[in-house]
Amino acid sequence: MRTMRKIRFQFIRALLLLSTTACAGEDSAKAKYVFLFVGDGMGSAQVALAEAYKASLEGDSVGFVPTSFSRFPVRADVTTHCAVRRTTESAAAGTAIASGSKAGEAAIGVDVSGKTLRTLAEEARDAGVPVGILTTVPVNHATPAAFYAHVPNRNDYWEIGRQLADSRMSLFAGGDFQEPKGKKGQDKEDSRVLAARKGYKIVRGRDSIAANTTLPAILLGLDPDDAALPWEMDSSDARTPVLADYVAAAIRLLDSPKGFFVMAEAGKIDWAGHANDARANIDEVWGLDSAVKVALEFAAKHPKQTLIVVTADHETGGLSLGSGATGYKTDFGLLRHQKSSRDRLEDLLAPIAASVETAKTAGDTAKVVSQVFARIATETGLGRVPELALAATDSVEILESLRARWGTARAAAKSGYGATGSPAATAIRILNRKAGVGWTTGAHTAIPVPLYAMGVGQEKFAGRLDNTDIPWLVRELAAWRKMRCSP
Numbered sequence: 145m146r147t148m149r150k151i152r153f154q155f156i157r158a159l160l161l162l163s164t165t166a167c168a169g170e171d172s173a174k175a176k177y178v179f180l181f182v183g184d185g186m187g188s189a190q191v192a193l194a195e196a197y198k199a200s201l202e203g204d205s206v207g208f209v210p211t212s213f214s215r216f217p218v219r220a221d222v223t224t225h226c227a228v229r230r231t232t233e234s235a236a237a238g239t240a241i242a243s244g245s246k247a248g249e250a251a252i253g254v255d256v257s258g259k260t261l262r263t264l265a266e267e268a269r270d271a272g273v274p275v276g277i278l279t280t281v282p283v284n285h286a287t288p289a290a291f292y293a294h295v296p297n298r299n300d301y302w303e304i305g306r307q308l309a310d311s312r313m314s315l316f317a318g319g320d321f322q323e324p325k326g327k328k329g330q331d332k333e334d335s336r337v338l339a340a341r342k343g344y345k346i347v348r349g350r351d352s353i354a355a356n357t358t359l360p361a362i363l364l365g366l367d368p369d370d371a372a373l374p375w376e377m378d379s380s381d382a383r384t385p386v387l388a389d390y391v392a393a394a395i396r397l398l399d400s401p402k403g404f405f406v407m408a409e410a411g412k413i414d415w416a417g418h419a420n421d422a423r424a425n426i427d428e429v430w431g432l433d434s435a436v437k438v439a440l441e442f443a444a445k446h447p448k449q450t451l452i453v454v455t456a457d458h459e460t461g462g463l464s465l466g467s468g469a470t471g472y473k474t475d476f477g478l479l480r481h482q483k484s485s486r487d488r489l490e491d492l493l494a495p496i497a498a499s500v501e502t503a504k505t506a507g508d509t510a511k512v513v514s515q516v517f518a519r520i521a522t523e524t525g526l527g528r529v530p531e532l533a534l535a536a537t538d539s540v541e542i543l544e545s546l547r548a549r550w551g552t553a554r555a556a557a558k559s560g561y562g563a564t565g566s567p568a569a570t571a572i573r574i575l576n577r578k579a580g581v582g583w584t585t586g587a588h589t590a591i592p593v594p595l596y597a598m599g600v601g602q603e604k605f606a607g608r609l610d611n612t613d614i615p616w617l618v619r620e621l622a623a624w625r626k627m628r629c630s631p
């Protein structure tokens with residue numbers, strides 16, 4: 145039985161397709177300024193954990209400190225399945241959110257038949273509305289790419305980068321380009337050189353970004369070899385931009401008589417989910433909140449012309465607040481003792497563990513072991529903080545992860561760390577467990593994700609949505625749709 149809502153959407157879709165001639169709904173309020181925030185991998189649990197953690201830091205061990213977007217007047221649950229699987233990934237989900245059609249796994253901007261799908265960003269661009277596509281991960285990664293590129297495979301980074309340079313969008317921002325010279329062994333023209341030749345100004349670092357007045361532009365992190373911005377929790381260099389800086393720059397550069405469309409992705413929530421790293425996840429969610437607050441400040445000055453939507457493309461990690469390990473007890477505040485993301489802890493522990501290669505005696509080996517435990521204690525609090533005392537079983541787990549490495553230490557040293565069994569992964573797993581955080585997977589899940597809306601037409605987003613509904617609602621509300629039909 146087709147739901148009333150589905151019928152309504154198909155009707156709106158038909159209307160909007162007709163809108164070039166009929167200018168439907170001309171009289172209703174239209175959004176001149178549209179912000180679409182995507183927390184990659186951000187389920188409701190990720191938001192709630194960030195809120196509970198903040199409450200714990202403020203001494204409230206039972207409550208939640210809401211994010212700015214949790215206070216939005218309108219909330220919805222969004223199904224995220226792609227055309228071929230209930231559990232999606234960022235390319236197919238991004239395509240659905242950007243274009244309004246389901247796509248196959250890993251597809252960007254094309255449907256299952258390979259047909260190109262027009263996106264919200266392209267429509268805004270062609271209506272003469274400035275567009276900003278911002279992220280904390282590579283500018284040619286799945287989610288940002290879904291708004292400007294059309295390729296059957298999300299891993300074709302160089303081609304996506306080439307399409308970015310040809311996209312005629314006003315503004316991009318991210319860590320950097322992934323594979324700017326193509327796959328290993330390829331030596332294609334550098335994507336940044338390509339983009340510069342198409343007129344894009346490449347701007348790096350917080351200060352230059354704040355001073356930049358040029359469009360079109362691509363705003364990037366400090367380190368050209370790091371395709372993503374640093375983890376919020378690891379980032380100590382004040383010169384490093386964060387998502388909030390990108391949103392502020394977009395507002396400053398893109399404001400125009402026709403308004404603007406901004407898509408801003410907090411991409412590393414997903415990466416923290418894959419790593420089952422709750423603390424890194426929490427700080428990325430608060431990084432998103434800071435970016436949304438910049439948009440809220442702008443909306444406060446343009447309340448009748450602005451729409452802000454915050455949602456996710458899928459949930460990552462099967463996160464739960466509470467786990468079998470601690471029963472009804474949770475103590476998320478314990479995560480404050482974690483000083484480095486799991487990523488950085490991997491980098492800190494790898495050389496220590498690898499030094500076993502030079503261990504000649506049992507004494508040498510014991511020294512390596514104690515150095516590993518000492519580093520884990522410094523970086524996570526495990527075995528250092530009274531509430532994080534290591535049980536014998538915990539120590540054995542870490543030793544096991546080391547022993548597993550000893551066999552392959554040489555290989556590991558050469559090919560790098562990161563497997564779920566690494567000492568770093570094990571330490572973070574033990575810390576999460578003691579805090580009462582549960583993870584069911586290192587992959588994505590099919591749990592419907594939250595959507596928060598505020599501003600022009602906010603009420604249209606209430607209730608139950610499918611991810612393909614989101615762009616059709618934005619199309620219904622976007623002033624630039626109207627602009628297209630005025631004589």
Ligand SMILES: [Zn+2]
Pocket residue numbers: 185234414415418460588
């Ligand atoms: Zn993911």
